[in-house]
Amino acid sequence: MISENVKKILNEQINKEFYSAYLYLAMSAFFDNMGLYGFANWTKVQAREEVDHGMIIFDYLVDQNTNIELKQIDVPDTDFKSPMQVFEKILEHEKYVTSSIDAIAHLSLEECDLASLNFINWYLKEQIEEEKNTGDIITKLKLFGDEQASLYLINKELAKREYKKHEYS
Numbered sequence: 001m002i003s004e005n006v007k008k009i010l011n012e013q014i015n016k017e018f019y020s021a022y023l024y025l026a027m028s029a030f031f032d033n034m035g036l037y038g039f040a041n042w043t044k045v046q047a048r049e050e051v052d053h054g055m056i057i058f059d060y061l062v063d064q065n066t067n068i069e070l071k072q073i074d075v076p077d078t079d080f081k082s083p084m085q086v087f088e089k090i091l092e093h094e095k096y097v098t099s100s101i102d103a104i105a106h107l108s109l110e111e112c113d114l115a116s117l118n119f120i121n122w123y124l125k126e127q128i129e130e131e132k133n134t135g136d137i138i139t140k141l142k143l144f145g146d147e148q149a150s151l152y153l154i155n156k157e158l159a160k161r162e163y164k165k166h167e168y169s
């Protein structure tokens with residue numbers, strides 16, 4: 001049976017994942033307005049993955065026959081200035097999400113809720129990938145600079161990202 005405290009923290013994580021989707025959508029709109037459609041695509045695909053992350057936790061809680069407590073989703077801060085600044089915000093945000101996931105794993109262990117510990121393991125791996133992908137883009141932006149020619153090339157690359165439904169495995 002799922003622990004009460006783990007149930008509570010997982011409910012909070014649903015909110016964080018949907019907030020992440022909102023944040024990425026806001027970023028996508030910013031890039032779209034700049035005419036950086038590849039960057040807009042990348043962040044929009046990420047927004048959809050965040051919805052999947054939220055839904056996977058939702059389904060887990062439903063499968064555990066527990067109640068779902070959906071909370072209000074905050075409005076994201078949209079103080080965006082440049083691709084570099086946005087990707088630095090993304091990295092900062094993903095590190096925050098990683099620390100939330102770490103806290104869930106820690107609490108599950110503390111509460112001897114091994115099913116939830118096993119469940120959250122997938123998210124621990126997912127966060128490594130999310131931080132790596134963001135870090136790689138920051139490296140490219142640093143390497144090639146914020147000039148139009150290099151932005152054009154990075155934009156072209158980010159346009160290739162395709163959404164694939166994130167399945168829990």
Ligand code: FEO
Nearest residue numbers: 017050053097130
């Ligand atoms: Fe679902 Fe980007 O963490």
